[in-house]
Ligand code: SF4
């Protein structure tokens with residue numbers, strides 16, 4: 001019987017969580033560290049972002065072969081902890097972080113960014 005007030009209170013109160021992403025999306029708070037994006041036109045493939053990333057979410061590939069050249073960044077948003085270290089480290093400012101939430105996804109996809117010559 002001691003639980004009765006708590007049960008009644010919970011029955012009459014609103015849910016404590018939001019049905020994200022379907023409704024009641026709230027604005028990000030100031031300083032929120034959201035999505036990471038790369039500008040391939042600014043990147044010089046130095047690899048600094050991959051070296052400093054604490055969760056190994058970035059791989060930088062620079063392979064020069066006889067018939068092809070692979071200049072690529074692979075970014076795994078599911079490994080990323082959104083710390084912003086890569087953004088602070090990238091000297092050419094090829095990485096940016098906005099204030100938007102990363103959308104949920106049913107598939108764990110790695111983003112591949114091809115860097116032009
Ligand atoms: S994104 Fe920035 S830090 Fe990463 S490889 Fe390109 S230039 Fe270097």
Ligand code: SF4
Pocket residue numbers: 036052053054055056057058079080081082083084085086087
């Ligand atoms: S925000 Fe942090 S965890 Fe995510 S890719 Fe950049 S350095 Fe790695």
